[in-house]
Amino acid sequence: MTSHHVILRVVSKLLMPVIVVYAFYVQFHGDYGPGGGFQAGVILAVSVILYALVFGVPEALRAVPARFAASLAAIGLLLYAGVGVWAMLNGGAYLDYDFLVEDVPGGHKGQHLGILLIELGVLCTVSGSMLTIFYAFAGRVTEIRDEDW
Amino acid sequence: MLETIVSALPDLMVANAAPLLVVVPLILAGICVFTPNGRTAWGLTILGSVSSFLCALILLLQVGTYGVVSYHLGGFAPPLGIEFRVDGLNVLFLLLVTGMGVLAAVFSWPTVAAEIRVEKHRLFYAAHLICFTGLAGVAITGDAFNLFVFLEISSISTYVLVALGGTRDRRALPAAFNYLIMGTIGATFFVIGVGFLYAATGTLNMVDMAERLAVIDAGNRAVVAGFAFIMVGLGVKAAIWPLHQWLPNAYAYAPSFVTMFLSATATKVAIYAVVRFGFTVFAPEYTFETLNITYVFGPLAMIAMLVCSFQAVFQTDMRRMLAYSSVAQVGYMLLGIAIGTSAGLSAGLFHLVNHGLMKGALFMAVAGVVLTYQGTRISDFAGLGRAAPLTMTAFAIAGLSLIGMPLTAGFQSKWYLLQAMLDGGWGLAAVVVVASSFLAVIYMGRVLQAVFFQAPVNPRKIRREAPALLLIPLWGLTLATLYIGVQADWVIDLVQAAAQASFVPGGGIR
Numbered sequence: 052m053t054s055h056h057v058i059l060r061v062v063s064k065l066l067m068p069v070i071v072v073y074a075f076y077v078q079f080h081g082d083y084g085p086g087g088g089f090q091a092g093v094i095l096a097v098s099v100i101l102y103a104l105v106f107g108v109p110e111a112l113r114a115v116p117a118r119f120a121a122s123l124a125a126i127g128l129l130l131y132a133g134v135g136v137w138a139m140l141n142g143g144a145y146l147d148y149d150f151l152v153e154d155v156p157g158g159h160k161g162q163h164l165g166i167l168l169i170e171l172g173v174l175c176t177v178s179g180s181m182l183t184i185f186y187a188f189a190g191r192v193t194e195i196r197d198e199d200w
Numbered sequence: 201m202l203e204t205i206v207s208a209l210p211d212l213m214v215a216n217a218a219p220l221l222v223v224v225p226l227i228l229a230g231i232c233v234f235t236p237n238g239r240t241a242w243g244l245t246i247l248g249s250v251s252s253f254l255c256a257l258i259l260l261l262q263v264g265t266y267g268v269v270s271y272h273l274g275g276f277a278p279p280l281g282i283e284f285r286v287d288g289l290n291v292l293f294l295l296l297v298t299g300m301g302v303l304a305a306v307f308s309w310p311t312v313a314a315e316i317r318v319e320k321h322r323l324f325y326a327a328h329l330i331c332f333t334g335l336a337g338v339a340i341t342g343d344a345f346n347l348f349v350f351l352e353i354s355s356i357s358t359y360v361l362v363a364l365g366g367t368r369d370r371r372a373l374p375a376a377f378n379y380l381i382m383g384t385i386g387a388t389f390f391v392i393g394v395g396f397l398y399a400a401t402g403t404l405n406m407v408d409m410a411e412r413l414a415v416i417d418a419g420n421r422a423v424v425a426g427f428a429f430i431m432v433g434l435g436v437k438a439a440i441w442p443l444h445q446w447l448p449n450a451y452a453y454a455p456s457f458v459t460m461f462l463s464a465t466a467t468k469v470a471i472y473a474v475v476r477f478g479f480t481v482f483a484p485e486y487t488f489e490t491l492n493i494t495y496v497f498g499p500l501a502m503i504a505m506l507v508c509s510f511q512a513v514f515q516t517d518m519r520r521m522l523a524y525s526s527v528a529q530v531g532y533m534l535l536g537i538a539i540g541t542s543a544g545l546s547a548g549l550f551h552l553v554n555h556g557l558m559k560g561a562l563f564m565a566v567a568g569v570v571l572t573y574q575g576t577r578i579s580d581f582a583g584l585g586r587a588a589p590l591t592m593t594a595f596a597i598a599g600l601s602l603i604g605m606p607l608t609a610g611f612q613s614k615w616y617l618l619q620a621m622l623d624g625g626w627g628l629a630a631v632v633v634v635a636s637s638f639l640a641v642i643y644m645g646r647v648l649q650a651v652f653f654q655a656p657v658n659p660r661k662i663r664r665e666a667p668a669l670l671l672i673p674l675w676g677l678t679l680a681t682l683y684i685g686v687q688a689d690w691v692i693d694l695v696q697a698a699a700q701a702s703f704v705p706g707g708g709i710r
Contacts, residue, residue, distance in 0.1 A: 122233065125233035132223055135219070139212070139216050144216075144219075144275045145219035145223065148274070149275060150275075
């Protein structure tokens with residue numbers, strides 16, 4: 052089936068890297084303007100979902116295995132919570148970015164690093180969860196045959 | 201004794217008890233995904249629950265000393281930053297949730313191994329830990345929107361947990377779907393209500409909100425609408441009659457462990473949120489005099505007690521019967537709240553704690569029977585009194601407590617509730633409580649008669665107890681029920697402190 056739809060395949064192949072780059076643009080621009088991990092995570096997941104729609108779920112599963120997507124969600128969670136605990140171990144409150152790194156008084160190094168890591172965690176979790184949910188629905192096989200009802 | 205335990209814990213944990221209570225199970229949930237097998241995930245679950253329980257003990261001690269523990273997340277001061285705020289009211293719920301979490305975690309392995317497919321064990325425990333995180337988070341947070349987030353964290357993982365009962369019984373899937381729809385509507389109502397309050401006050405911090413609501417004109421439509429949306433939304437989560445329709449099926453078809461954990465914690469936490477909003481965010485005068493919530497909650501509570509107890513009498517499935525009984529028991533708690541006095545509230549909270557203990561014990565015993573005899577119909581329980589005396593004795597004691605037999609926890613809290621009602625001039629409600637207890641005699645009596653006085657339907661049923669891992673927490677809960685039945689001072693002190701804290705605007709001592 053995938054041998055047809057030449058235009059779709061070519062155009063989506065062209066679009067895919069752009070979507071991924073745009074996801075990272077939204078991710079890293081989130082520090083300074085609208086954007087952030089959640090939106091970026093969705094856009095990143097969309098690139099894989101588009102791939103799965105055009106080339107088929109098995110192909111997408113070869114590129115991004117379901118196990119990887121699920122692990123990515125957990126890694127994001129651990130990254131987020133880990134940043135909080137790291138600040139706590141350094142003597143601050145939970146998620147107090149000022150305590151993440153040594154800094155001159157009044158400096159904002161910690162704040163920059165903190166929000167970067169936190170948003171990275173959000174990116175991982177959101178894209179991982181979106182993909183896991185998509186795979187769960189797209190890869191669904193009927194478990195109950197009609198005559199069993 | 202509490203001081204010795206707490207002084208043995210590391211300083212970091214004591215200083216950061218509030219966030220660690222929520223964060224440790226959350227991190228362990230993430231780690232569970234990478235564990236090699238279910239047994240390791242089980243170990244992590246116990247670790248997370250015990251650590252949260254220790255944090256709750258630390259907070260209990262700190263609340264006793266300082267009145268209120270406020271933790272500023274990220275170092276941002278409230279009302280702009282999110283705060284975790286623990287006072288006399290929510291420390292009670294933190295203890296209940298984490299304590300039941302520990303017992304549930306210990307007992308879970310045999311039933312999870314039997315009811316959940318092997319490849320899902322790790323993810324099952326991850327989902328359970330996230331649910332636990334959410335419930336603890338609802339109880340600990342001092343921010344209205346943060347409460348919504350934690351409510352959703354616990355609810356979404358609960359839908360997953362309930363649906364995993366589909367391995368044993370396919371009816372778990374529609375039950376989970378119904379629960380999802382109802383729960384989502386409830387959460388939506390709640391967040392709409394918070395939105396109205398945010399529009400009216402411009403703040404999400406509960407203490408700040410309480411201060412600003414106090415100076416807003418009582419007839420403000422946005423505030424009234426916000427109150428109504430929040431109470432309806434939380435009413436769905438707390439299974440207040442008639443918003444309880446999701447509960448019987450969800451409890452009946454979920455994995456045994458999930459049923460036990462949810463019955464002891466989930467609706468209780470939603471009731472906490474009702475109390476938090478009804479008493480501390482909105483002033484009690486506003487809730488009970490301006491809006492007359494008594495005439496909404498009171499009748500609903502009484503109908504729940506009668507109708508759902510009556511429905512419980514006609515159930516053939518043990519877990520459905522206990523689920524209907526749970527809705528009826530929510531009625532008792534709500535009735536205590538509806539009186540609007542300190543005595544009534546403490547009676548409601550007292551019954552809430554006791555109900556958590558005894559329903560936990562009942563569902564644990566049922567889980568044991570599901571494990572050994574694979575049946576949940578009441579007829580499957582026939583003759584089990586001889587086949588599994590230890591499990592069934594614990595079941596009987598918890599059942600008698602549910603009825604309200606003297607010398608059990610149920611009697612203490614019902615007596616307390618009756619006194620509060622008679623003091624408040626609620627003669628009719630007192631009659632309803634007694635009538636509902638009488639219905640409880642019928643539905644529990646029917647089961648106990650089958651268990652102890654009928655011949656086993658299946659002669660192959662030789663003596664077969666539930667495994668020790670299950671019996672130890674089961675008897676722990678049962679003995680706690682008996683202990684509270686004889687010596688309830690400790691719990692009464694806690695619930696009275698909780699009720700007093702509820703009557704201070706914003707909660708606790710300022």
